[in-house]
Amino acid sequence: MLRKVLVANRGEIALRIVRACRELGIGSVAIFSEADRESTHVRVADEAFCVGPGPVPRSYLNVPNIISAALVSGCDAIHPGYGFLAENARFAEICADHGLKFIGPRPEIITAMGDKATAKRVMAEAGVATTPGTDILPSVELAREAADKIGYPVLLKATAGGGGKGMRVVERPADLERAFLGATAEAEASFKDGRVYMEKLIRDPRHIEVQVLADEHGEVVHLGERDCSIQKPSHQKLIEEAGAPNLTERARARLHEMAVLACRHVGYSNAGTLEFLSSGDDVFFMEMNTRIQVEHPVTEMVYGIDLVKEQIRIASGEHLGYTQADLEPRGHAIECRINAEDARNNFAPQAGKLGAVIFPGGPGIRIDTHIFSGANVPPYYDSMLAKVIAFANTRDQAIARMERALRETLVEGVATTTEMCLEILGTEGFRNGIYDIGFLPRLLAQRVG
Protein backbone atom coordinates (compact mmCIF):
# COMPACT_ATOMS: atom_id res chain seq x y z
CA MET A 1 0.00 0.00 0.00
CA LEU A 2 1.15 3.57 -0.64
CA ARG A 3 2.49 5.33 2.46
CA LYS A 4 1.85 9.03 1.97
CA VAL A 5 -0.13 10.87 -0.69
CA LEU A 6 0.15 14.48 -1.79
CA VAL A 7 -3.27 15.82 -2.77
CA ALA A 8 -2.74 18.15 -5.72
CA ASN A 9 -6.07 19.91 -5.49
CA ARG A 10 -8.25 22.11 -3.32
CA GLY A 11 -11.82 22.42 -2.08
CA GLU A 12 -14.17 19.54 -1.46
CA ILE A 13 -12.28 16.99 -3.56
CA ALA A 14 -9.03 17.65 -1.68
CA LEU A 15 -10.88 17.06 1.57
CA ARG A 16 -12.52 13.95 0.09
CA ILE A 17 -9.10 12.49 -0.80
CA VAL A 18 -7.56 13.36 2.58
CA ARG A 19 -10.45 11.54 4.25
CA ALA A 20 -9.90 8.45 2.11
CA CYS A 21 -6.19 8.47 2.97
CA ARG A 22 -6.94 8.73 6.66
CA GLU A 23 -9.38 5.81 6.58
CA LEU A 24 -6.77 3.73 4.76
CA GLY A 25 -4.11 4.64 7.33
CA ILE A 26 -2.08 6.58 4.77
CA GLY A 27 -0.43 9.95 5.41
CA SER A 28 -1.75 12.97 3.53
CA VAL A 29 -0.12 16.20 2.40
CA ALA A 30 -2.27 19.10 1.25
CA ILE A 31 -1.17 21.89 -1.03
CA PHE A 32 -2.76 25.32 -0.99
CA SER A 33 -2.52 28.77 -2.47
CA GLU A 34 -2.20 31.89 -0.35
CA ALA A 35 -5.91 32.47 -0.99
CA ASP A 36 -6.78 29.06 0.50
CA ARG A 37 -4.65 29.30 3.64
CA GLU A 38 -7.70 28.91 5.91
CA SER A 39 -9.34 26.16 3.84
CA THR A 40 -10.59 22.98 5.48
CA HIS A 41 -8.39 20.58 3.49
CA VAL A 42 -5.31 22.43 4.80
CA ARG A 43 -6.47 21.99 8.38
CA VAL A 44 -7.47 18.35 8.06
CA ALA A 45 -4.45 16.97 6.18
CA ASP A 46 -1.46 15.68 8.12
CA GLU A 47 0.82 18.29 6.53
CA ALA A 48 0.27 21.24 4.20
CA PHE A 49 2.47 23.25 1.84
CA CYS A 50 1.70 26.61 0.30
CA VAL A 51 2.67 26.35 -3.38
CA GLY A 52 1.98 29.87 -4.61
CA PRO A 53 -0.28 32.88 -4.73
CA GLY A 54 -4.01 32.74 -5.53
CA PRO A 55 -4.05 32.63 -9.34
CA VAL A 56 -4.22 29.02 -10.56
CA PRO A 57 -1.19 29.02 -12.90
CA ARG A 58 1.04 30.14 -10.01
CA SER A 59 -0.27 27.69 -7.42
CA TYR A 60 -2.44 24.67 -8.32
CA LEU A 61 -0.72 24.40 -11.71
CA ASN A 62 2.75 25.19 -10.35
CA VAL A 63 4.24 21.80 -11.15
CA PRO A 64 7.78 22.40 -9.75
CA ASN A 65 6.45 23.54 -6.38
CA ILE A 66 3.92 20.70 -6.23
CA ILE A 67 6.49 18.04 -7.06
CA SER A 68 8.98 19.59 -4.65
CA ALA A 69 6.34 19.59 -1.88
CA ALA A 70 5.74 15.88 -2.51
CA LEU A 71 9.45 15.10 -2.37
CA VAL A 72 10.41 17.15 0.68
CA SER A 73 7.46 15.73 2.61
CA GLY A 74 8.38 12.15 1.74
CA CYS A 75 5.30 11.29 -0.33
CA ASP A 76 5.29 8.28 -2.61
CA ALA A 77 2.21 9.26 -4.63
CA ILE A 78 0.18 12.19 -5.90
CA HIS A 79 -3.60 12.21 -6.21
CA PRO A 80 -4.64 14.89 -8.70
CA GLY A 81 -8.41 14.93 -7.94
CA TYR A 82 -10.35 16.48 -10.83
CA GLY A 83 -9.55 19.58 -12.89
CA PHE A 84 -6.15 21.29 -12.57
CA LEU A 85 -3.51 18.60 -13.36
CA ALA A 86 -5.81 15.57 -13.28
CA GLU A 87 -5.72 14.94 -17.03
CA ASN A 88 -2.28 16.34 -17.75
CA ALA A 89 -0.21 13.49 -19.17
CA ARG A 90 3.01 15.48 -18.90
CA PHE A 91 2.39 15.94 -15.17
CA ALA A 92 1.84 12.19 -14.80
CA GLU A 93 5.18 11.62 -16.58
CA ILE A 94 6.95 14.14 -14.33
CA CYS A 95 5.56 12.35 -11.28
CA ALA A 96 6.99 9.07 -12.56
CA ASP A 97 10.35 10.73 -13.33
CA HIS A 98 10.58 11.73 -9.66
CA GLY A 99 9.58 8.33 -8.33
CA LEU A 100 6.05 9.43 -7.43
CA LYS A 101 3.06 7.26 -8.30
CA PHE A 102 0.42 9.26 -10.17
CA ILE A 103 -2.96 8.02 -8.94
CA GLY A 104 -4.64 7.59 -12.29
CA PRO A 105 -4.02 5.84 -15.58
CA ARG A 106 -0.70 5.71 -17.40
CA PRO A 107 0.38 8.94 -19.17
CA GLU A 108 -0.07 7.48 -22.66
CA ILE A 109 -3.68 6.59 -21.85
CA ILE A 110 -4.32 10.12 -20.56
CA THR A 111 -2.85 11.47 -23.80
CA ALA A 112 -4.94 9.21 -26.01
CA MET A 113 -8.20 9.77 -24.12
CA GLY A 114 -7.57 13.44 -23.37
CA ASP A 115 -7.43 14.26 -27.04
CA LYS A 116 -11.10 13.88 -27.82
CA ALA A 117 -10.63 13.28 -31.53
CA THR A 118 -8.07 10.54 -30.86
CA ALA A 119 -10.29 9.05 -28.16
CA LYS A 120 -13.19 8.73 -30.59
CA ARG A 121 -10.96 7.02 -33.15
CA VAL A 122 -9.62 4.58 -30.55
CA MET A 123 -13.16 3.82 -29.35
CA ALA A 124 -14.37 3.24 -32.89
CA GLU A 125 -11.50 0.76 -33.33
CA ALA A 126 -12.73 -1.02 -30.19
CA GLY A 127 -16.19 -1.35 -31.69
CA VAL A 128 -17.76 1.35 -29.52
CA ALA A 129 -20.43 3.44 -31.26
CA THR A 130 -19.38 7.06 -31.78
CA THR A 131 -21.19 10.08 -33.18
CA PRO A 132 -20.46 10.74 -36.86
CA GLY A 133 -17.62 13.24 -36.88
CA THR A 134 -14.11 14.20 -37.92
CA ASP A 135 -10.56 14.19 -36.70
CA ILE A 136 -8.89 17.53 -35.91
CA LEU A 137 -9.83 20.20 -38.45
CA PRO A 138 -6.90 22.43 -39.36
CA SER A 139 -8.87 24.95 -41.47
CA VAL A 140 -12.28 26.50 -42.09
CA GLU A 141 -12.28 25.03 -45.60
CA LEU A 142 -11.88 21.49 -44.29
CA ALA A 143 -14.51 22.19 -41.65
CA ARG A 144 -16.91 23.29 -44.37
CA GLU A 145 -16.29 20.12 -46.40
CA ALA A 146 -16.81 17.98 -43.29
CA ALA A 147 -20.05 19.72 -42.32
CA ASP A 148 -21.43 19.26 -45.84
CA LYS A 149 -20.63 15.55 -45.62
CA ILE A 150 -21.99 15.00 -42.06
CA GLY A 151 -25.02 17.22 -42.54
CA TYR A 152 -26.08 20.24 -40.48
CA PRO A 153 -26.53 20.89 -37.62
CA VAL A 154 -23.00 20.13 -36.42
CA LEU A 155 -21.05 20.74 -33.25
CA LEU A 156 -17.51 22.18 -33.19
CA LYS A 157 -15.60 21.04 -30.12
CA ALA A 158 -12.15 21.78 -28.70
CA THR A 159 -10.07 18.64 -28.63
CA ALA A 160 -8.58 19.70 -25.26
CA GLY A 161 -11.93 21.01 -24.10
CA GLY A 162 -14.21 20.64 -21.17
CA GLY A 163 -16.92 22.57 -19.41
CA GLY A 164 -18.39 23.76 -22.71
CA LYS A 165 -15.34 25.89 -23.57
CA GLY A 166 -14.41 26.02 -27.26
CA MET A 167 -17.74 24.50 -28.26
CA ARG A 168 -20.08 25.93 -30.93
CA VAL A 169 -23.34 24.71 -32.48
CA VAL A 170 -23.52 25.43 -36.21
CA GLU A 171 -27.03 25.31 -37.65
CA ARG A 172 -26.27 26.41 -41.22
CA PRO A 173 -23.34 26.89 -43.60
CA ALA A 174 -23.40 30.69 -43.30
CA ASP A 175 -22.51 30.45 -39.59
CA LEU A 176 -19.64 28.01 -39.95
CA GLU A 177 -16.67 30.34 -40.44
CA ARG A 178 -17.55 32.55 -37.49
CA ALA A 179 -18.20 29.56 -35.25
CA PHE A 180 -14.94 27.90 -36.30
CA LEU A 181 -12.88 31.01 -35.55
CA GLY A 182 -14.73 31.58 -32.26
CA ALA A 183 -14.27 28.00 -31.07
CA THR A 184 -10.59 28.01 -32.04
CA ALA A 185 -9.89 31.31 -30.26
CA GLU A 186 -11.78 30.27 -27.13
CA ALA A 187 -10.02 26.90 -27.02
CA GLU A 188 -6.64 28.56 -27.46
CA ALA A 189 -7.41 31.02 -24.64
CA SER A 190 -8.79 28.36 -22.30
CA PHE A 191 -6.51 25.38 -22.92
CA LYS A 192 -3.56 26.81 -24.89
CA ASP A 193 -4.65 24.36 -27.58
CA GLY A 194 -6.87 25.80 -30.30
CA ARG A 195 -7.48 22.55 -32.20
CA VAL A 196 -11.09 21.70 -32.84
CA TYR A 197 -13.01 18.80 -34.38
CA MET A 198 -16.57 18.36 -35.52
CA GLU A 199 -19.36 15.95 -34.82
CA LYS A 200 -22.97 15.56 -35.80
CA LEU A 201 -25.26 17.41 -33.42
CA ILE A 202 -27.70 14.99 -31.88
CA ARG A 203 -30.71 17.04 -30.88
CA ASP A 204 -31.88 16.84 -27.29
CA PRO A 205 -29.83 13.83 -26.25
CA ARG A 206 -29.31 12.71 -22.70
CA HIS A 207 -25.84 12.83 -21.19
CA ILE A 208 -25.28 9.41 -19.68
CA GLU A 209 -21.94 8.30 -18.35
CA VAL A 210 -20.59 5.02 -17.07
CA GLN A 211 -18.20 4.68 -14.13
CA VAL A 212 -15.43 2.14 -14.52
CA LEU A 213 -12.73 0.75 -12.26
CA ALA A 214 -9.78 -1.18 -13.65
CA ASP A 215 -6.82 -2.56 -11.75
CA GLU A 216 -3.28 -2.82 -13.06
CA HIS A 217 -3.66 -6.56 -13.68
CA GLY A 218 -6.34 -6.37 -16.39
CA GLU A 219 -9.52 -6.64 -14.28
CA VAL A 220 -12.23 -4.18 -15.37
CA VAL A 221 -15.68 -3.59 -13.89
CA HIS A 222 -18.35 -0.97 -14.44
CA LEU A 223 -20.32 0.63 -11.64
CA GLY A 224 -23.39 1.50 -13.59
CA GLU A 225 -24.45 4.73 -15.19
CA ARG A 226 -25.19 8.28 -14.11
CA ASP A 227 -27.58 10.65 -15.82
CA CYS A 228 -25.97 14.08 -15.99
CA SER A 229 -28.39 15.74 -18.39
CA ILE A 230 -29.35 18.62 -16.11
CA GLN A 231 -26.76 21.05 -17.39
CA LYS A 232 -26.48 24.80 -17.44
CA PRO A 233 -26.48 26.55 -20.85
CA SER A 234 -22.66 26.44 -20.58
CA HIS A 235 -22.94 22.59 -20.57
CA GLN A 236 -21.74 22.39 -16.95
CA LYS A 237 -23.58 19.80 -14.90
CA LEU A 238 -25.84 20.89 -12.06
CA ILE A 239 -27.79 17.76 -10.99
CA GLU A 240 -26.74 14.15 -11.48
CA GLU A 241 -28.35 10.87 -10.54
CA ALA A 242 -27.60 7.14 -10.41
CA GLY A 243 -29.09 5.26 -12.11
CA ALA A 244 -30.47 6.98 -15.14
CA PRO A 245 -34.28 7.12 -15.09
CA ASN A 246 -36.31 5.73 -17.99
CA LEU A 247 -33.31 4.26 -19.76
CA THR A 248 -34.27 1.24 -21.81
CA GLU A 249 -32.69 -1.99 -20.59
CA ARG A 250 -31.22 -2.46 -24.05
CA ALA A 251 -29.53 0.95 -23.96
CA ARG A 252 -28.34 0.40 -20.40
CA ALA A 253 -26.80 -2.96 -21.23
CA ARG A 254 -25.08 -1.51 -24.31
CA LEU A 255 -23.63 1.37 -22.31
CA HIS A 256 -22.19 -0.91 -19.66
CA GLU A 257 -20.84 -3.35 -22.19
CA MET A 258 -19.21 -0.66 -24.31
CA ALA A 259 -17.55 0.97 -21.28
CA VAL A 260 -15.89 -2.28 -20.20
CA LEU A 261 -14.97 -3.16 -23.79
CA ALA A 262 -13.33 0.23 -24.29
CA CYS A 263 -11.29 -0.04 -21.09
CA ARG A 264 -10.07 -3.50 -21.97
CA HIS A 265 -9.16 -2.32 -25.48
CA VAL A 266 -6.95 0.55 -24.30
CA GLY A 267 -5.53 -1.27 -21.27
CA TYR A 268 -7.06 1.25 -18.90
CA SER A 269 -6.29 1.29 -15.20
CA ASN A 270 -7.69 3.16 -12.18
CA ALA A 271 -11.06 5.02 -12.07
CA GLY A 272 -12.52 6.49 -15.23
CA THR A 273 -15.74 7.65 -16.78
CA LEU A 274 -17.00 7.18 -20.30
CA GLU A 275 -19.49 9.81 -21.38
CA PHE A 276 -22.16 8.98 -23.91
CA LEU A 277 -24.96 10.79 -25.67
CA SER A 278 -28.15 8.77 -25.59
CA SER A 279 -31.26 9.14 -27.67
CA GLY A 280 -33.79 6.33 -27.45
CA ASP A 281 -31.95 3.05 -27.87
CA ASP A 282 -29.02 4.79 -29.56
CA VAL A 283 -25.91 5.52 -27.53
CA PHE A 284 -22.82 7.24 -28.86
CA PHE A 285 -19.45 7.56 -27.14
CA MET A 286 -18.60 11.19 -26.52
CA GLU A 287 -15.44 11.29 -24.41
CA MET A 288 -13.58 9.63 -21.58
CA ASN A 289 -12.53 11.34 -18.37
CA THR A 290 -9.43 9.68 -17.00
CA ARG A 291 -9.96 10.78 -13.41
CA ILE A 292 -12.44 10.86 -10.55
CA GLN A 293 -15.56 12.87 -11.44
CA VAL A 294 -17.28 15.58 -9.38
CA GLU A 295 -20.44 13.46 -9.35
CA HIS A 296 -18.78 10.23 -8.19
CA PRO A 297 -20.70 10.16 -4.85
CA VAL A 298 -24.00 9.11 -6.46
CA THR A 299 -22.30 5.97 -7.75
CA GLU A 300 -20.68 5.36 -4.37
CA MET A 301 -24.09 5.56 -2.69
CA VAL A 302 -25.80 2.99 -4.90
CA TYR A 303 -22.86 0.59 -5.12
CA GLY A 304 -21.53 1.01 -1.57
CA ILE A 305 -17.98 1.38 -2.86
CA ASP A 306 -15.55 4.17 -1.97
CA LEU A 307 -14.16 5.13 -5.37
CA VAL A 308 -11.31 7.27 -4.03
CA LYS A 309 -10.10 4.47 -1.78
CA GLU A 310 -10.35 2.13 -4.75
CA GLN A 311 -8.18 4.54 -6.76
CA ILE A 312 -5.52 4.46 -4.05
CA ARG A 313 -5.72 0.67 -3.70
CA ILE A 314 -5.38 0.23 -7.45
CA ALA A 315 -2.42 2.65 -7.60
CA SER A 316 -0.83 0.56 -4.82
CA GLY A 317 -0.90 -2.40 -7.20
CA GLU A 318 -3.68 -4.27 -5.45
CA HIS A 319 -6.17 -6.45 -7.29
CA LEU A 320 -9.78 -5.26 -7.45
CA GLY A 321 -10.71 -8.37 -5.53
CA TYR A 322 -14.25 -8.57 -6.94
CA THR A 323 -15.89 -9.20 -10.28
CA GLN A 324 -18.87 -7.71 -12.08
CA ALA A 325 -21.10 -10.39 -10.62
CA ASP A 326 -20.30 -9.12 -7.13
CA LEU A 327 -21.55 -5.63 -7.91
CA GLU A 328 -25.24 -4.93 -7.54
CA PRO A 329 -26.69 -1.41 -7.38
CA ARG A 330 -29.14 -0.67 -4.60
CA GLY A 331 -31.54 2.26 -4.35
CA HIS A 332 -31.25 5.63 -6.04
CA ALA A 333 -28.97 8.65 -5.46
CA ILE A 334 -29.20 12.27 -6.61
CA GLU A 335 -26.56 15.00 -6.33
CA CYS A 336 -27.20 18.74 -6.44
CA ARG A 337 -24.29 21.11 -6.86
CA ILE A 338 -24.42 24.13 -4.61
CA ASN A 339 -22.40 26.67 -6.55
CA ALA A 340 -21.61 30.27 -5.63
CA GLU A 341 -23.44 31.49 -8.73
CA ASP A 342 -26.30 33.82 -9.41
CA ALA A 343 -28.76 31.64 -11.30
CA ARG A 344 -30.84 34.72 -12.14
CA ASN A 345 -27.86 36.40 -13.77
CA ASN A 346 -26.61 33.76 -16.19
CA PHE A 347 -24.96 31.82 -13.35
CA ALA A 348 -22.44 34.61 -12.76
CA PRO A 349 -19.82 33.37 -10.28
CA GLN A 350 -19.77 34.92 -6.83
CA ALA A 351 -16.87 35.47 -4.45
CA GLY A 352 -16.45 36.95 -1.00
CA LYS A 353 -16.80 36.18 2.67
CA LEU A 354 -19.61 33.83 3.64
CA GLY A 355 -21.96 34.50 6.50
CA ALA A 356 -23.71 31.66 8.28
CA VAL A 357 -23.45 28.24 6.61
CA ILE A 358 -25.76 25.42 7.66
CA PHE A 359 -25.91 22.12 5.82
CA PRO A 360 -28.66 19.52 6.12
CA GLY A 361 -28.37 16.13 7.72
CA GLY A 362 -30.63 13.26 8.64
CA PRO A 363 -31.17 9.88 7.01
CA GLY A 364 -29.77 9.37 3.52
CA ILE A 365 -28.06 12.76 3.19
CA ARG A 366 -24.37 13.17 2.45
CA ILE A 367 -22.62 16.54 2.18
CA ASP A 368 -19.27 16.89 0.43
CA THR A 369 -18.02 20.40 1.09
CA HIS A 370 -15.05 22.43 2.22
CA ILE A 371 -16.90 25.58 3.28
CA PHE A 372 -17.96 26.75 6.74
CA SER A 373 -19.50 29.81 8.35
CA GLY A 374 -17.28 32.81 7.70
CA ALA A 375 -15.16 31.08 5.07
CA ASN A 376 -13.76 33.11 2.22
CA VAL A 377 -14.72 32.20 -1.36
CA PRO A 378 -11.74 33.32 -3.47
CA PRO A 379 -12.41 34.64 -6.96
CA TYR A 380 -9.76 32.48 -8.62
CA TYR A 381 -11.38 29.06 -8.60
CA ASP A 382 -14.38 26.98 -9.57
CA SER A 383 -17.52 28.26 -7.90
CA MET A 384 -18.70 24.93 -6.50
CA LEU A 385 -19.18 25.19 -2.73
CA ALA A 386 -20.81 21.89 -1.88
CA LYS A 387 -22.48 18.76 -3.17
CA VAL A 388 -25.67 17.64 -1.50
CA ILE A 389 -26.28 13.95 -2.12
CA ALA A 390 -29.57 12.23 -1.30
CA PHE A 391 -29.89 8.45 -1.20
CA ALA A 392 -33.09 6.41 -0.81
CA ASN A 393 -34.64 3.11 -1.84
CA THR A 394 -36.55 4.65 -4.75
CA ARG A 395 -36.11 7.66 -7.02
CA ASP A 396 -39.27 9.32 -5.68
CA GLN A 397 -38.00 8.97 -2.13
CA ALA A 398 -34.60 10.35 -3.14
CA ILE A 399 -36.26 13.41 -4.72
CA ALA A 400 -38.36 14.03 -1.60
CA ARG A 401 -35.28 13.65 0.58
CA MET A 402 -33.27 16.04 -1.62
CA GLU A 403 -36.04 18.64 -1.50
CA ARG A 404 -36.12 18.41 2.27
CA ALA A 405 -32.31 18.70 2.43
CA LEU A 406 -32.10 21.71 0.11
CA ARG A 407 -34.73 23.53 2.17
CA GLU A 408 -32.52 23.02 5.24
CA THR A 409 -29.48 24.40 3.41
CA LEU A 410 -28.33 27.90 4.28
CA VAL A 411 -25.35 29.66 2.69
CA GLU A 412 -25.29 33.36 3.50
CA GLY A 413 -23.12 35.95 1.80
CA VAL A 414 -23.25 34.80 -1.81
CA ALA A 415 -25.98 33.82 -4.25
CA THR A 416 -26.12 30.04 -4.75
CA THR A 417 -27.78 27.49 -7.02
CA THR A 418 -29.82 25.98 -4.16
CA GLU A 419 -33.11 27.56 -5.24
CA MET A 420 -32.47 26.69 -8.89
CA CYS A 421 -31.98 23.04 -7.95
CA LEU A 422 -35.22 23.07 -5.94
CA GLU A 423 -37.05 24.57 -8.89
CA ILE A 424 -35.74 21.84 -11.20
CA LEU A 425 -36.65 19.06 -8.75
CA GLY A 426 -40.20 20.42 -8.67
CA THR A 427 -40.78 20.28 -12.41
CA GLU A 428 -42.93 17.60 -13.94
CA GLY A 429 -40.16 16.70 -16.37
CA PHE A 430 -37.63 15.97 -13.65
CA ARG A 431 -40.12 14.19 -11.41
CA ASN A 432 -41.06 11.91 -14.28
CA GLY A 433 -37.43 11.38 -15.22
CA ILE A 434 -38.07 12.68 -18.71
CA TYR A 435 -35.41 15.23 -19.50
CA ASP A 436 -32.45 15.82 -21.79
CA ILE A 437 -29.51 18.22 -21.91
CA GLY A 438 -31.76 20.98 -23.26
CA PHE A 439 -34.04 20.76 -20.22
CA LEU A 440 -32.49 23.48 -18.05
CA PRO A 441 -31.77 25.93 -20.90
CA ARG A 442 -35.45 25.61 -21.95
CA LEU A 443 -36.61 26.11 -18.36
CA LEU A 444 -34.49 29.26 -18.08
CA ALA A 445 -35.73 30.55 -21.43
CA GLN A 446 -39.37 30.05 -20.34
CA ARG A 447 -38.70 31.95 -17.15
CA VAL A 448 -37.23 34.89 -19.05
CA GLY A 449 -40.14 34.74 -21.50
Next chain:
Amino acid sequence: MTSEYSPEEDASARAQRLAEFFVGTPLLRLRIERENEEFELARSASVSPSSSSEAALSPDPPVELPVDVLRADVVGIVRFGRHAPTLGEEVPEERELAAIEALGIRTSVRARSSGRLRAILCEDGAAVDYGRALFEIERG
Protein backbone atom coordinates in the same frame (compact mmCIF):
# COMPACT_ATOMS: atom_id res chain seq x y z
CA MET B 1 -2.42 57.03 2.68
CA THR B 2 -1.50 60.18 0.81
CA SER B 3 2.11 59.20 0.17
CA GLU B 4 2.56 58.73 -3.60
CA TYR B 5 4.59 55.84 -4.95
CA SER B 6 7.32 56.82 -7.34
CA PRO B 7 9.45 54.07 -8.92
CA GLU B 8 12.26 56.57 -9.50
CA GLU B 9 12.53 57.41 -5.83
CA ASP B 10 15.38 55.79 -3.93
CA ALA B 11 14.23 52.84 -1.76
CA SER B 12 15.67 54.34 1.43
CA ALA B 13 13.91 57.65 0.73
CA ARG B 14 10.67 55.76 0.26
CA ALA B 15 11.27 53.91 3.50
CA GLN B 16 11.92 57.22 5.29
CA ARG B 17 8.68 58.71 3.95
CA LEU B 18 6.77 55.58 4.97
CA ALA B 19 8.24 55.78 8.47
CA GLU B 20 7.12 59.42 8.75
CA PHE B 21 3.64 58.44 7.61
CA PHE B 22 3.56 55.50 10.01
CA VAL B 23 4.37 57.68 13.03
CA GLY B 24 1.22 59.70 12.43
CA THR B 25 -1.07 56.68 12.37
CA PRO B 26 -2.50 54.56 15.19
CA LEU B 27 -1.18 51.42 13.45
CA LEU B 28 1.04 48.95 15.26
CA ARG B 29 2.23 47.25 12.09
CA LEU B 30 2.30 48.26 8.45
CA ARG B 31 3.43 46.01 5.66
CA ILE B 32 3.58 46.97 2.00
CA GLU B 33 4.46 44.52 -0.71
CA ARG B 34 5.26 45.54 -4.24
CA GLU B 35 7.05 43.75 -7.00
CA ASN B 36 10.70 43.28 -5.92
CA GLU B 37 10.14 45.34 -2.78
CA GLU B 38 8.72 44.84 0.66
CA PHE B 39 8.44 47.24 3.62
CA GLU B 40 7.43 46.34 7.11
CA LEU B 41 7.17 48.82 9.96
CA ALA B 42 6.19 47.86 13.46
CA ARG B 43 6.08 49.24 16.96
CA SER B 44 5.42 47.74 20.35
CA ALA B 45 1.77 47.52 21.35
CA SER B 46 2.64 49.28 24.60
CA VAL B 47 3.60 52.43 22.70
CA SER B 48 0.56 54.60 22.27
CA PRO B 49 -0.11 56.19 18.90
CA SER B 50 0.87 59.82 18.54
CA SER B 51 -2.77 60.83 18.35
CA SER B 52 -3.41 59.98 22.01
CA SER B 53 -3.26 62.78 24.54
CA GLU B 54 -0.54 61.01 26.53
CA ALA B 55 1.61 60.67 23.45
CA ALA B 56 1.13 64.33 22.70
CA LEU B 57 2.85 65.20 26.01
CA SER B 58 5.69 62.69 25.53
CA PRO B 59 8.64 62.73 23.19
CA ASP B 60 8.04 61.01 19.83
CA PRO B 61 7.66 57.25 20.28
CA PRO B 62 10.59 55.15 19.11
CA VAL B 63 10.05 54.00 15.55
CA GLU B 64 11.67 50.80 14.42
CA LEU B 65 13.65 50.90 11.24
CA PRO B 66 12.13 49.49 8.06
CA VAL B 67 12.37 45.75 7.94
CA ASP B 68 12.93 43.59 4.89
CA VAL B 69 11.28 40.20 5.24
CA LEU B 70 12.91 37.65 2.93
CA ARG B 71 10.51 34.89 1.97
CA ALA B 72 10.79 31.60 0.10
CA ASP B 73 9.45 31.81 -3.41
CA VAL B 74 9.84 28.10 -4.10
CA VAL B 75 9.03 24.96 -2.12
CA GLY B 76 12.21 23.16 -1.09
CA ILE B 77 14.91 22.59 1.49
CA VAL B 78 16.83 25.48 3.07
CA ARG B 79 20.63 25.26 2.92
CA PHE B 80 22.77 27.73 4.83
CA GLY B 81 26.08 27.05 3.10
CA ARG B 82 29.57 27.53 4.55
CA HIS B 83 28.99 30.97 6.07
CA ALA B 84 25.83 30.43 8.03
CA PRO B 85 24.07 33.69 8.89
CA THR B 86 24.25 34.77 12.54
CA LEU B 87 21.69 36.78 14.40
CA GLY B 88 22.53 40.47 14.68
CA GLU B 89 25.26 40.45 12.05
CA GLU B 90 25.48 43.29 9.57
CA VAL B 91 24.83 42.01 6.07
CA PRO B 92 25.69 43.83 2.88
CA GLU B 93 23.23 44.12 0.01
CA GLU B 94 23.19 41.02 -2.21
CA ARG B 95 24.78 38.82 0.46
CA GLU B 96 23.54 35.26 0.03
CA LEU B 97 22.03 34.23 3.34
CA ALA B 98 20.85 30.79 2.26
CA ALA B 99 19.67 28.83 -0.73
CA ILE B 100 16.57 26.73 -1.32
CA GLU B 101 17.13 23.43 -3.06
CA ALA B 102 14.24 22.10 -5.10
CA LEU B 103 14.28 19.46 -7.83
CA GLY B 104 18.08 19.76 -8.09
CA ILE B 105 17.94 23.52 -8.60
CA ARG B 106 19.45 25.94 -6.09
CA THR B 107 17.67 29.26 -5.61
CA SER B 108 19.63 31.93 -3.71
CA VAL B 109 18.07 33.92 -0.90
CA ARG B 110 19.91 37.26 -0.87
CA ALA B 111 19.67 40.43 1.17
CA ARG B 112 17.86 43.06 -0.87
CA SER B 113 19.59 45.83 1.05
CA SER B 114 22.29 46.16 3.65
CA GLY B 115 21.31 46.08 7.30
CA ARG B 116 21.24 44.11 10.53
CA LEU B 117 19.99 40.53 10.51
CA ARG B 118 17.16 40.91 13.00
CA ALA B 119 15.64 37.43 12.82
CA ILE B 120 16.48 34.02 11.40
CA LEU B 121 13.18 32.26 10.93
CA CYS B 122 14.35 29.03 9.27
CA GLU B 123 16.71 26.19 9.99
CA ASP B 124 19.37 24.64 7.84
CA GLY B 125 17.93 21.52 6.20
CA ALA B 126 14.29 22.40 6.92
CA ALA B 127 11.53 22.12 4.33
CA VAL B 128 9.89 25.45 3.50
CA ASP B 129 6.85 26.31 1.46
CA TYR B 130 6.02 29.25 -0.77
CA GLY B 131 5.89 32.59 1.05
CA ARG B 132 7.49 31.29 4.25
CA ALA B 133 9.39 34.09 6.06
CA LEU B 134 13.08 33.13 6.25
CA PHE B 135 14.98 36.22 7.46
CA GLU B 136 14.25 39.72 8.69
CA ILE B 137 16.75 42.48 7.96
CA GLU B 138 16.55 45.84 9.66
CA ARG B 139 17.68 48.26 7.03
CA GLY B 140 20.65 50.30 8.09
